Amino acid sequence: IVAAATTQTSALYSGGSLGLNLSGSSTGLAGKLGIWDGGKIYPTHQEFAGKNVLMLDGDTILSDHSTHVAGTMIAKGVYAPAKGMSFGASGLIAYNFDNDASEMASKAASLLVSNHSYGIVCGWSYNTSVMPNRWEWYGLPGDTEDYKFGYYSSYAQSFDQIAYNAPYYLVVVAAGNSRGETGPAVGETYYGYQSRTDRMIVNKGARPATISSNNGFDVMEAPALAKNVLAVGAINPLPFGPAVAADVSIASFSSIGATDDGRIKPDICGDGVNVISVGTAAADAYVAMSGTSMATPNVSGSVFLLQEYFAQKNSGNFMRAATLKGLVCHTAFDAGNAGPDYIYGWGLLNAAKAAQAITDNGVKSIISENTLAQGQTQTFNVIASGSGPLVATISWTDPAGTPGTVGVVDNPAIKLVNDLDIRISQSNTVFMPYILDPANPAAAATTGDNIRDNIEQVYIANAVPGKSYTISVNHKKTLSSGSQAYSLIVTGAGGKAYCVSAAASTADSKITGVQLANLNYTAAAGCTSYTNNTNLTAVLEQGVTYPLTVSLGSCGGNFNKIVKVFVDFNADGDFEDAGELVATSAVINDNASFSTPILVPSSVAADTYSLMRVVTTETSDPAAVTSCGTYAKGETQDYRVNFVKSTKDAGVVSIINPAITGNCSNATQQITVRLHNYGSAAISTIPVVVTITNPAGTVTTINEIYADAILPGQEQDFTLNTTFNTAAGNNYRITATSNLTGDTQNSNNQAATTVTINPAPVLGALQAVNCVNTNSYLLTGTGDGTVFWYANATDALPFAAGNSVNTIRTPTNNNFYAG
Ligand SMILES: [Ca+2]
Ligand SMILES: [Ca+2]
Ligand SMILES: [Ca+2]
Ligand SMILES: [Ca+2]
Numbered sequence: 001i002v003a004a005a006t007t008q009t010s011a012l013y014s015g016g017s018l019g020l021n022l023s024g025s026s027t028g029l030a031g032k033l034g035i036w037d038g039g040k041i042y043p044t045h046q047e048f049a050g051k052n053v054l055m056l057d058g059d060t061i062l063s064d065h066s067t068h069v070a071g072t073m074i075a076k077g078v079y080a081p082a083k084g085m086s087f088g089a090s091g092l093i094a095y096n097f098d099n100d101a102s103e104m105a106s107k108a109a110s111l112l113v114s115n116h117s118y119g120i121v122c123g124w125s126y127n128t129s130v131m132p133n134r135w136e137w138y139g140l141p142g143d144t145e146d147y148k149f150g151y152y153s154s155y156a157q158s159f160d161q162i163a164y165n166a167p168y169y170l171v172v173v174a175a176g177n178s179r180g181e182t183g184p185a186v187g188e189t190y191y192g193y194q195s196r197t198d199r200m201i202v203n204k205g206a207r208p209a210t211i212s213s214n215n216g217f218d219v220m221e222a223p224a225l226a227k228n229v230l231a232v233g234a235i236n237p238l239p240f241g242p243a244v245a246a247d248v249s250i251a252s253f254s255s256i257g258a259t260d261d262g263r264i265k266p267d268i269c270g271d272g273v274n275v276i277s278v279g280t281a282a283a284d285a286y287v288a289m290s291g292t293s294m295a296t297p298n299v300s301g302s303v304f305l306l307q308e309y310f311a312q313k314n315s316g317n318f319m320r321a322a323t324l325k326g327l328v329c330h331t332a333f334d335a336g337n338a339g340p341d342y343i344y345g346w347g348l349l350n351a352a353k354a355a356q357a358i359t360d361n362g363v364k365s366i367i368s369e370n371t372l373a374q375g376q377t378q379t380f381n382v383i384a385s386g387s388g389p390l391v392a393t394i395s396w397t398d399p400a401g402t403p404g405t406v407g408v409v410d411n412p413a414i415k416l417v418n419d420l421d422i423r424i425s426q427s428n429t430v431f432m433p434y435i436l437d438p439a440n441p442a443a444a445a446t447t448g449d450n451i452r453d454n455i456e457q458v459y460i461a462n463a464v465p466g467k468s469y470t471i472s473v474n475h476k477k478t479l480s481s482g483s484q485a486y487s488l489i490v491t492g493a494g495g496k497a498y499c500v501s502a503a504a505s506t507a508d509s510k511i512t513g514v515q516l517a518n519l520n521y522t523a524a525a526g527c528t529s530y531t532n533n534t535n536l537t538a539v540l541e542q543g544v545t546y547p548l549t550v551s552l553g554s555c556g557g558n559f560n561k562i563v564k565v566f567v568d569f570n571a572d573g574d575f576e577d578a579g580e581l582v583a584t585s586a587v588i589n590d591n592a593s594f595s596t597p598i599l600v601p602s603s604v605a606a607d608t609y610s611l612m613r614v615v616t617t618e619t620s621d622p623a624a625v626t627s628c629g630t631y632a633k634g635e636t637q638d639y640r641v642n643f644v645k646s647t648k649d650a651g652v653v654s655i656i657n658p659a660i661t662g663n664c665s666n667a668t669q670q671i672t673v674r675l676h677n678y679g680s681a682a683i684s685t686i687p688v689v690v691t692i693t694n695p696a697g698t699v700t701t702i703n704e705i706y707a708d709a710i711l712p713g714q715e716q717d718f719t720l721n722t723t724f725n726t727a728a729g730n731n732y733r734i735t736a737t738s739n740l741t742g743d744t745q746n747s748n749n750q751a752a753t754t755v756t757i758n759p760a761p762v763l764g765a766l767q768a769v770n771c772v773n774t775n776s777y778l779l780t781g782t783g784d785g786t787v788f789w790y791a792n793a794t795d796a797l798p799f800a801a802g803n804s805v806n807t808i809r810t811p812t813n814n815n816f817y818a819g
Helices: 002-006 064-074 100-107 154-165 292-313 321-330 351-359
Strands: 033-037 093-096 113-116 124-127 134-137 170-174 189-193 201-206 230-235 268-271 275-278 286-289 365-373 378-383 390-395 420-426 429-431 455-460 468-475 483-491 501-505 509-516 519-522 530-541 545-554 562-567 581-584 593-599 608-617 629-644 650-657 666-669 672-677 686-693 699-706 715-719 724-726 731-738 750-758 764-771 776-782 788-790 804-807
Touching (some): 002 275, 033 064, 033 100, 033 292, 064 286, 100 113, 154 170, 170 321, 230 292, 268 292, 321 365, 321 455, 365 378, 378 483, 390 468, 420 455, 468 483, 509 530, 519 530, 530 608, 545 562, 545 581, 545 608, 581 593, 650 715, 699 715
Parallel strands (some): 170 230, 230 268, 509 629, 530 629
Antiparallel strands (some): 124 134, 189 201, 365 483, 390 455, 390 483, 420 468, 545 593, 562 581, 562 608, 650 672, 666 724, 672 715, 686 699, 686 731, 776 804
């Protein structure tokens, strides 16, 4: 359940924030989710009851690893913390990883997603299956690093070929844990190959300092570095999901790229640390494990739900694998350096954002499957909506590449076969896709011509809402097979062009300056009818009031004029909605300044871009100043605005104690309130007011302050010092309200609950019978629930529970106590 929160998969479930009801249970999904792993999945575990997890290759050797991975994919959630991502899935197409490629090829046409939490052993590996345990190095003698790291092998090629032949099948592969195995200290004994040609493992003596330690870049191996798979790195868990990029931290062991040809790997990340899932010790056993093996089913089980949702919205049709991969990379929560990188790939899976893009398809987003013919350029015209930045991604299942020569370290030969290219143009500006520099693997992404990857993204952070942009897709050289299918994912599109507003004449009155929040504009000399200042952005926080100043001047005489200011708060491409006229000046004659406060509604959508329009018209009639159209003299200026989350926004999620049911009367009933930081800054010293209506109708009010800090996006449980008295058989209404100073979002400040207090259980027919010869007592009794047995009247813990129990305990003063 923590993994599902980390990747925001829980937003897709019934009761989740998206209002969906996905679990992988749709009949159309049956038989479409696969697993290849180390051995047999424990089939009779309670988490798999009614599901089919039988091994299709007849493997009979039970595997902790396979069982754990399968649990993260599909466990029912009998034990809630172990609920699988696709908890409603009917089963798994399951195999062990021996002969994986041929088995995958035989099932590829019917599968949508399969999970592969394994890879080949590379570099240093600590072998615990031999005694004594020992360090082994799998590079070739004479080399200082294992050539297999980053190497496009025939194994990787076979995975790419399978994917190319089955365009709806997405293979999800663990990045590997090589950074967790750094080898013995220099000088200590290690084992390795006899020679470059004799692969018998022998004692190699003292480790030399020259052999690398698996702890830098370029430590990923096949099959994760195949082009058409989704390679998954592991991050540390985020029980409340990520709020800012710095929240996402790579697990210390998680293998990182690049590939030797400089492709972006891993592709994406999931939760891979202390993941709770199914154990093999018993039918109700659970165990926590760490590894990219655990992050991979977090991702595979989640993306399976995206296929379920896409099919629901598209007449039962699924996405191509390249579409699904492109979608999850496009919508990933960016971590590490801005844009893609060789540590996190495109970032942390954000299943909620991916599902939202499916919801918005055709409105604010585009999910489009196309085929590019030889020599063709395809174009797509979009209008930026301001619903986030304008971002376009192309993704394609590339023909399998040619493996490099065995044994060659870091061969940079390009493995991309069909080199598609995406560009976005806006008048004379061309926006290029991200590129990384494999020679400087830690450097942040720049933009340019991407010649390596079969996924490319153009990211226009400063796209102007209402403006038209042209996306073009073409290719270099000759396409293998004469054409290439590709998928286009766009978000931040679906906007509407704003109406035109300008003076007919450039004479006389002008706007000389505008100040709002971070915006401080001073006009150049001369007069104009319209100034496009959308290259300037005012950052406006939800619910905050800002002073606005508009300064006026003239290139001629002084005439009566009126200023109106409009902000498209609901970002729908007009200034016509209620409240969008934010300021109207009096009639101004000379070169004066007009100042007024502007309240940004708390209801504006955060992370949205919109426009502010300032119109100055020479008139004495306020009705003559409008947001659209041409007027005789004056000036219109447009600015870009960016609505952001409140910095200070506390709220009460729920009252978690007392629970709604299961309470007994208590003279000192405690109250625990769950607080949430919805804002963008850390908060502390949060006043909380709790009111309790008792059955007589009177009210108790408790005022306490939660002193500790809560980080953005996180929650804390606040147990108040003050308690209250509950009586059996009564209901109490408890309302909790946060009153953080400066909180501009009040709609989330309050939660309430009604709790029922049960009558105390009544005990009856209590007996303690000394069982002769066995030296034990049979304790029996009846009650409304379970009878608990105590040695002393004041004991907090019972020594036994049940309506009929045996004990060898000797009673104190000839008494047992029941409750
Ligand atoms: Ca390499
Ligand atoms: Ca390209
Ligand atoms: Ca509007
Ligand atoms: Ca609030």
